[in-house]
Each structure stands twice: as C-alpha cells, then as structure tokens.
Amino acid sequence: MANQLPPGQFETEKWPILHKGDVYSFNKDNWHFKLFGEVEKELSLTYDEVMRLPKTISSIDMHCVTTWSKFGNTFEGIAFREFLNLVTLREGVTHVKIFGYYNGDRFGYSANLPLDNLLGDDSLFVYRWKDHNQDWETLSAKHGFPLRFIPPSSFYLWKGTKWVSGIKFMTEDEEGFWEELGYSMTANPFKEERYK
Ligand SMILES: Nc1nc2c(c(=O)[nH]1)N[C@H]1C(S)=C(S)[C@@H](COP(=O)(O)O)O[C@H]1N2
Numbered sequence: 001m002a003n004q005l006p007p008g009q010f011e012t013e014k015w016p017i018l019h020k021g022d023v024y025s026f027n028k029d030n031w032h033f034k035l036f037g038e039v040e041k042e043l044s045l046t047y048d049e050v051m052r053l054p055k056t057i058s059s060i061d062m063h064c065v066t067t068w069s070k071f072g073n074t075f076e077g078i079a080f081r082e083f084l085n086l087v088t089l090r091e092g093v094t095h096v097k098i099f100g101y102y103n104g105d106r107f108g109y110s111a112n113l114p115l116d117n118l119l120g121d122d123s124l125f126v127y128r129w130k131d132h133n134q135d136w137e138t139l140s141a142k143h144g145f146p147l148r149f150i151p152p153s154s155f156y157l158w159k160g161t162k163w164v165s166g167i168k169f170m171t172e173d174e175e176g177f178w179e180e181l182g183y184s185m186t187a188n189p190f191k192e193e194r195y196k
C-alpha cells in the first residue's frame with residue numbers, strides 16, 4: 001500500500017501543518033502520559049518513563065482529509081503496542097481514544113481507533129522524522145512535540161493526535177474531536193471515508 005494515492009488525494013512534497021487551537025508548549029515537569037479506561041490499574045507515565053520504552057523506526061504514508069498525501073516519511077517513535085505491555089486490559093476492549101492537548105486542555109483533543117489495527121510497526125508515537133529532502137529532525141512544536149501519534153496509512157491523518165496526553169481503552173467505539181463534528185468513525189482513505 002506504500003506510495004498508493006487514495007481517491008480524491010494529491011501528493012505533496014512539504015509537510016503541511018493543520019490543527020485547531022494553540023500550539024502546545026512542552027514542559028517536562030507537568031507532562032504525563034495517562035493509560036486509563038478499561039484497564040485493571042490506571043497508569044500515569046512521566047516523559048522520561050515514556051522515552052525509555054523500546055523504539056521503532058517505520059515508514060508511514062500520511063493522508064490528510066483536506067486532500068494532501070505525503071509519501072516517503074520515515075518516523076522514529078514508540079510503537080502503540082509498547083503501552084499495551086504496561087497495562088492489563090479488562091475483557092472486551094475493542095477501541096481506544098488517543099488524547100492530546102487542545103487550547104491548554106490536556107484531554108481536549110481525541111481520536112477514536114479500533115485496537116486491532118494498532119498493533120504493528122506503523123502505529124507510532126513519534127518524536128523525530130526524516131524524508132528524502134531532509135535528514136533526522138526532531139518533531140517541531142507545530143507537528144506535535146514532544147510526542148505525536150501517526151496512525152497506520154489506512155486511516156486519515158486526523159486520527160494522528162498531536163501533543164499526546166494519553167490512551168483511553170474502551171469496550172465500545174466512541175466519537176473523538178472530529179468525529180463529533182461529522183467526520184467518519186473509521187476514516188479509511190482508500191474507501192474515501194471522510195464524513196459520516
Ligand atoms: N492535538 C491535536 N492533534 C491533531 C489536531 C488538532 O487539532 N489537535 N488536528 C488533526 C488533524 S485534522 C490533522 S490533518 C493532523 C495534521 O497533522 P500535521 O499538522 O502534523 O500535518 O493532526 C491531527 N492531530
């Protein structure tokens with residue numbers, strides 16, 4: 001599926017910036033990553049604890065619902081599945097919501113995703129990236145520093161929460177920020193699932 005242009009998309013060389021609200025400014029002292037919802041025991045990780053988790057490097061195409069797609073991206077980060085090793089899920093967990101900052105609200109942004117699709121190398125909490133125009137570079141504040149989720153390329157990029165703050169584990173699917181405003185729950189660009 002690499003380098004495949006979904007219907008209604010065009011290719012861009014540069015990485016555009018798109019979000020609602022303020023750019024979060026990182027403060028290590030009060031940054032935490034929370035694992036909550038349908039887990040036996042909730043967990044709150046510090047920045048150092050998160051950054052000590054095993055690293056994964058992966059190439060993932062990005063498809064934004066505003067019709068740009070960007071190929072040839074290599075990301076370094078922490079795979080979603082590393083966080084699964086830290087909690088015991090209650091029975092029946094099918095979906096997650098990945099939360100992030102929105103205008104100073106730590107859990108103001110979120111995007112829902114099915115758990116089964118997030119277990120591979122292409123499901124990453126990213127802190128640096130490169131492409132054919134540029135060597136490794138730390139993620140900029142506008143792209144989500146210190147940590148931002150990049151979803152598998154079978155999801156539109158709004159499922160990629162910037163300035164992440166936690167993962168909520170759920171036994172039912174639940175709307176996130178854009179889904180409440182009418183965007184698709186499943187968001188597969190190859191099926192052009194843009195709106196509900
Ligand atoms: N916290 C947060 N994450 C967010 C958003 C946002 O408004 N706030 N916008 C989403 C949308 S709609 C898109 S298209 C991508 C854009 O990521 P980029 O600016 O790095 O290209 O971020 C997603 N993640």
Ligand SMILES: [Mo]
Pocket residue numbers: 018064065066157158
């Ligand atoms: Mo978007």
